[in-house]
Amino acid sequence: MHPMGVLDSLRAGRRNVLELIPDLATHAPILSGRTGRRWHMVMDPEALRHVLRDRVEDYPKSLVTKLMLQPAIGDSLFVAEGAHWLWQRRAAAPVFSHRNVAALAPVMTAAALRAVDRVATQTGRAVDLHAEMVAATFEVIADVTLSGGAMLDRGALHRAIDRYIAGAARLSLLDLLGMPAWVPRPGRMVASPQLRQMKAAADEAITARRGAPQSPPDLLDLLLEAADPETGRLMTTAELRDNLLTFIVAGHETTALTLAWATYLCAFDQKVQDAARAEAQAALGGRAAEAADVPRLPLIRAIIEETLRLYPPAAMLSRTARTADRLLGREVRAGDTVILPIYALHRHHALWDDPDAFRPARFLDIRPDRYAFLPFGDGPRICIGANFALQEAVIILATLLQRFRLTPVPGCDPTPVMILTLRPKGGVWLMADPV
Numbered sequence: 001m002h003p004m005g006v007l008d009s010l011r012a013g014r015r016n017v018l019e020l021i022p023d024l025a026t027h028a029p030i031l032s033g034r035t036g037r038r039w040h041m042v043m044d045p046e047a048l049r050h051v052l053r054d055r056v057e058d059y060p061k062s063l064v065t066k067l068m069l070q071p072a073i074g075d076s077l078f079v080a081e082g083a084h085w086l087w088q089r090r091a092a093a094p095v096f097s098h099r100n101v102a103a104l105a106p107v108m109t110a111a112a113l114r115a116v117d118r119v120a121t122q123t124g125r126a127v128d129l130h131a132e133m134v135a136a137t138f139e140v141i142a143d144v145t146l147s148g149g150a151m152l153d154r155g156a157l158h159r160a161i162d163r164y165i166a167g168a169a170r171l172s173l174l175d176l177l178g179m180p181a182w183v184p185r186p187g188r189m190v191a192s193p194q195l196r197q198m199k200a201a202a203d204e205a206i207t208a209r210r211g212a213p214q215s216p217p218d219l220l221d222l223l224l225e226a227a228d229p230e231t232g233r234l235m236t237t238a239e240l241r242d243n244l245l246t247f248i249v250a251g252h253e254t255t256a257l258t259l260a261w262a263t264y265l266c267a268f269d270q271k272v273q274d275a276a277r278a279e280a281q282a283a284l285g286g287r288a289a290e291a292a293d294v295p296r297l298p299l300i301r302a303i304i305e306e307t308l309r310l311y312p313p314a315a316m317l318s319r320t321a322r323t324a325d326r327l328l329g330r331e332v333r334a335g336d337t338v339i340l341p342i343y344a345l346h347r348h349h350a351l352w353d354d355p356d357a358f359r360p361a362r363f364l365d366i367r368p369d370r371y372a373f374l375p376f377g378d379g380p381r382i383c384i385g386a387n388f389a390l391q392e393a394v395i396i397l398a399t400l401l402q403r404f405r406l407t408p409v410p411g412c413d414p415t416p417v418m419i420l421t422l423r424p425k426g427g428v429w430l431m432a433d434p435v
Helices: 005-016 043-053 061-073 084-094 098-105 105-120 129-146 154-167 191-210 218-227 237-267 271-286 291-296 298-310 386-404
Strands: 032-035 037-042 315-322 326-327 330-332 335-340 403-409 414-416 422-425 429-434
Touching: 005 129, 037 043, 043 326, 043 335, 061 237, 061 315, 061 386, 084 098, 084 191, 084 218, 084 237, 098 105, 098 386, 105 129, 105 154, 129 218, 129 386, 154 191, 154 291, 154 422, 191 218, 191 237, 218 237, 237 271, 237 298, 237 386, 237 429, 271 291, 271 386, 271 403, 291 335, 291 386, 298 386, 386 403
Parallel strands: 037 335
Antiparallel strands: 032 037, 315 335, 326 330, 403 429, 414 422
16 A cells, blocks of 8 residues: 555545545554654544543544534534533433434424425436435424524525535645644635525524424424533523534435435345335335334334445544554554544454445344444444434335335446545436336
8 A cells, every 4th residue: 555645635535535545444453644644544443442432532523624614513512522512412412312303203204205206206217316315304404403494595505505515624735734723724714605694594593483482392492492401501592503503414414315325225236125115015004104113114224224334424534632542552642633434444344244245134133343333423422313313214215115116227326425424426316116
């Protein structure tokens, strides 16, 4: 393996972050090098446990991660550190309890039915399932965050998010050189005007909602009431807005990608698809899936998990070592970047049998090592919306597979490209024939 230089790494990172992961990462437990800044790429479950759980305070989110995301989501739960992160996490955790997530399922069911109706109008021609899943999950997140988002222009918000990820969220040369945060990154100096407008609209919606809760309560109502159990502190309008935008971005983009890749994989394995359809038809009897159906759809959940293994939306995480340490015998210095290549971990030959194959049954047999399968991260900073995402994905996929047979469109295979998330370049074009 010949390590890339700074400029080659920059070009690869701006084109597709996956190109920064060498093939050796799917065989070795750790790789180290220097590209402006010293780095260590970790694929060993015990070392990952050390970074994500045992010494989590010594491995905060990397400078690059913060520089990419803070213009859009501020110092919210996703990027905050220390005491500021802890109190937000304690306050928000009850919002994503099993009871509250289950109560939001009717919104997911309604979005699944609308997606089915849209796909049905395209019978006989190729359908971009990625675009359809983006539409469905954005409807869900808009409805569960702001009861339909009457004060927010959904289309404008989605366009602003997409432009931000495509532009300001790309790797900068200054990131690779390890330049400090106060050195301006031209692409991130100012958030887009559209994004600023959305922040202002979100602030207005929060202010209007105070004292006028919805019935039943939506995510904003639950966050307005969320208090630190130790201090009783409530979120300010700015904190609420930043966390709402975090949930909107993460809560639809990642689930849409999971569903899009799941439909693609099912289209190429008709045996798995037929078994999943039979499971859905037996459990649902023709109606759309609901929260109570999720435990009765184990194969469909396994398809979602296998999709998250092969195409994890957050395909790479990074941390910055705060203090000196050792990982698998390697010296780690304060300031080193520790890269967690989830994409390589999930395809590692020492951890998975036939790692590049689509085999949902592996999640029905024996659960994998917790730190060999990290689509939502782990430790104290595990994704707070993991249960929400899994429930939504199972409901939508079951409803879709029950109604349609998905088959590939020759010559339209998507390419996995990671900028901030792992997207299918060109879309996921499939035939969707009613069954």
